[in-house]
Amino acid sequence: MADTSVIEISGLVKSFGAHRALDELDLEVSRGEIHGFLGPNGAGKSTTIRVLLGLLRKDSGDVRLLGGDPWHDAADLHRRLAYVPGEVNLWPGLTGGEVIDLLGRLRGGLDEGLRAELVERFELDPTKKARSYSKGNRQKVALVAALASDVELLLLDEPTSGLDPIMESVFQDYVDAFRDRGNTVLLSSHILAEVERLCDRVSIIRTGRCVESGTLGELRHLTRTSVTAELARPPEGLADMPGVHGLWLDGNRAMFEVDTVDLDRAVGVLHRAGIVSLTSQPPTLEELFLRHYGDEITESPEAEASA
Amino acid sequence: MESNAGFIAMTGPARALNTVGGQVTWQSAAFGAIAAGLMSMFLVGRHTRAEEESGRDEMLRAAAVGRQSTTAAAFLTALVANTVLGAAVALSLIAYPLELADSLALGVGVALCGFFFSGVALLSAQLTSTTRAMYGLTGAVIGLAYALRAIGDVGSPVLSWMSPIGWYQAMHPFSGLRWWPALLLVAASVVAAGAAYVVFLRRDYGSGVFAARPGPPRAARGLSRPAGLAWRLQRGTVLGWGIGMFLGGVGYGTLGDDVDSLLGDSDLAKDMFVQSGGALVDAFYSTMILTLALIGAGFAISSALRPHGEEDAGRVEALLSTALRRRDWLLGHVLVTVAGTVLVLLVAGLGMGVGYALVTGDGEAVADYVLPTLGHLPAVLVLAAVARLMFGVVPRAAFLSWLGLVFCLVVMLFAEVFRMPQWLQDVSPFEHLALMPAEDFAWAPFVAVTAVAVALSVAGQIAFHRRDVG
Numbered sequence: 001m002a003d004t005s006v007i008e009i010s011g012l013v014k015s016f017g018a019h020r021a022l023d024e025l026d027l028e029v030s031r032g033e034i035h036g037f038l039g040p041n042g043a044g045k046s047t048t049i050r051v052l053l054g055l056l057r058k059d060s061g062d063v064r065l066l067g068g069d070p071w072h073d074a075a076d077l078h079r080r081l082a083y084v085p086g087e088v089n090l091w092p093g094l095t096g097g098e099v100i101d102l103l104g105r106l107r108g109g110l111d112e113g114l115r116a117e118l119v120e121r122f123e124l125d126p127t128k129k130a131r132s133y134s135k136g137n138r139q140k141v142a143l144v145a146a147l148a149s150d151v152e153l154l155l156l157d158e159p160t161s162g163l164d165p166i167m168e169s170v171f172q173d174y175v176d177a178f179r180d181r182g183n184t185v186l187l188s189s190h191i192l193a194e195v196e197r198l199c200d201r202v203s204i205i206r207t208g209r210c211v212e213s214g215t216l217g218e219l220r221h222l223t224r225t226s227v228t229a230e231l232a233r234p235p236e237g238l239a240d241m242p243g244v245h246g247l248w249l250d251g252n253r254a255m256f257e258v259d260t261v262d263l264d265r266a267v268g269v270l271h272r273a274g275i276v277s278l279t280s281q282p283p284t285l286e287e288l289f290l291r292h293y294g295d296e297i298t299e300s301p302e303a304e305a306s307a
Numbered sequence: 308m309e310s311n312a313g314f315i316a317m318t319g320p321a322r323a324l325n326t327v328g329g330q331v332t333w334q335s336a337a338f339g340a341i342a343a344g345l346m347s348m349f350l351v352g353r354h355t356r357a358e359e360e361s362g363r364d365e366m367l368r369a370a371a372v373g374r375q376s377t378t379a380a381a382f383l384t385a386l387v388a389n390t391v392l393g394a395a396v397a398l399s400l401i402a403y404p405l406e407l408a409d410s411l412a413l414g415v416g417v418a419l420c421g422f423f424f425s426g427v428a429l430l431s432a433q434l435t436s437t438t439r440a441m442y443g444l445t446g447a448v449i450g451l452a453y454a455l456r457a458i459g460d461v462g463s464p465v466l467s468w469m470s471p472i473g474w475y476q477a478m479h480p481f482s483g484l485r486w487w488p489a490l491l492l493v494a495a496s497v498v499a500a501g502a503a504y505v506v507f508l509r510r511d512y513g514s515g516v517f518a519a520r521p522g523p524p525r526a527a528r529g530l531s532r533p534a535g536l537a538w539r540l541q542r543g544t545v546l547g548w549g550i551g552m553f554l555g556g557v558g559y560g561t562l563g564d565d566v567d568s569l570l571g572d573s574d575l576a577k578d579m580f581v582q583s584g585g586a587l588v589d590a591f592y593s594t595m596i597l598t599l600a601l602i603g604a605g606f607a608i609s610s611a612l613r614p615h616g617e618e619d620a621g622r623v624e625a626l627l628s629t630a631l632r633r634r635d636w637l638l639g640h641v642l643v644t645v646a647g648t649v650l651v652l653l654v655a656g657l658g659m660g661v662g663y664a665l666v667t668g669d670g671e672a673v674a675d676y677v678l679p680t681l682g683h684l685p686a687v688l689v690l691a692a693v694a695r696l697m698f699g700v701v702p703r704a705a706f707l708s709w710l711g712l713v714f715c716l717v718v719m720l721f722a723e724v725f726r727m728p729q730w731l732q733d734v735s736p737f738e739h740l741a742l743m744p745a746e747d748f749a750w751a752p753f754v755a756v757t758a759v760a761v762a763l764s765v766a767g768q769i770a771f772h773r774r775d776v777g
Contacts (some may be wrong), residue, residue: 055776075632083628089621101526106629127521
């Protein structure tokens, strides 16, 4: 297997009873990248990560993790990775400091200097019993244990849902630094700003399948740019142009969305009509995301009502 | 029996035991007061400190309600519950029928004990800053009240007068009733509730007077070993059960050689105990030891289900995503279950010996009941292993493993009455082991039942190794 692939999944199927949680999922994560793993709740992100951790047994498909089989080589592979779940459940009678040491030592050891630094940066009181921690503080405990571990892969499943913006930025600094040391991160999230800020590549999954994968630039290329223009005279031929959507014309003003591949020709048309002012916005990740899930989001209230 | 110091310490001063009212009072007053105390503690705790700790109370307080309202409502709920309890006690005695005034006194007394402990619980909720600490403090007060009157009733009456439960018993229902000790209970309840209110006004929301004790910032070496972690998680349960089983053993042991008088002239009772052969005292203790072993099985099953509780609470994922192997994680818990079960049975037998020695003065008897109790170890471990097998194969139905204990209890208590077929009785692992000290220890069944326990346990561990986690 190629040395550059840290995670290689193809055709992964996992069912719970009649429910097919993962339906021929493909995913590839290369060494040295932060890979965003996007999808709404229930799309299969956590299930995928649990298969990667050897907690769940796959039904079919190929899964390789750090060159090994995540089910059979679980404990050995786990020495080389750290995992932070979205819902961190801790032992109520142990202190935060004890949990950090426990998880760290079970992974094979902590970087003591980094541990102390992280506890301070995250403003965590390690002498408090876990039962008195808030959700955010429980997440910090798991993050300190993971980030201070001597590993080459981080599996993060919505790790920052309970953090405030300041702690979120501390988290981003350390994840950046981790990647800069040549390590790899799989970051499942639906905080899109976080993904845009951190990730080199993203995969979007939906109902257990990967529907899109690539760098943010590549994904943007597949989608539309919003354009607003004020022109010297009404533009000609814009309405018939392939790739232009949602055109709104009001005399000399035009608003539309255009497929990114057709952007150059559309701007040509505007240019011929004499551009007075022009704003164009590349698609945000949010728009990308909504394009894949828009129908589902509008459908979901009915789905809930019928459930 | 009324001269038996063990019984008096357990229940209270023996008065007018030749009457129904006297018997009811003797047997129920102290335990009734404890039951009312525990009920009050949980009622108050759940609605005050637990709500505050969880943050739900914060939403209420942010709404248009007075700042005392949740606390007042919790106290009121406890008062109503205790009043209902007291009324039920009084009405059922009046309906029996027993004397009206004395029946009322027994009901009023238990309700007033409940009021007092509600006040104590409310005060504890202000002083401590976690629900656990609040339960611990209130429970300690209840235990102290019980212990003071236990020692007082046996020898130094002054101590009984320092205990609210002692005041209740000093009302002497059905044996020269007097009402004035009830005033002590009323006064103490008012003082406790008043103190709670004063502290409540002075403390900040979310905090207590005693700050939560900080714990160690670093983990001890042993914690990151599977057995070390399992022990840390279960040690409270092991110690709690150990103390309880020891005291239970002491309770049975203090019956001493009074077994004769306890059974009285009841031929049925004599038949029950003598059927296994041997002297009456030995036969009696054999049955009591079996009872203790069955109670101890409660620990063994709950301990064997602890891994399931951990999985249910979502705490296993984080562990098994480290280099900790599934096998080792579960083995750590198995080790604690087995060692804990040995300990719990051992101290129960030891307690029985200590109780017996205290009453009879036969110091050599202290160790006599340890081996007979441990003789049931394989059967207890079979029940634990069934729980482990359920956890491995059908975790969602793991709680059903309690039915194993229920079945064994039914076989022990009712096999004769129900004319249960022998093969069905034989399903209970306890049926195959020697009933010591009435019977002699037998190696063959001990080894065979142990083998069954090991086989079931290993099957459960293998099943866990192969299934999904979480």
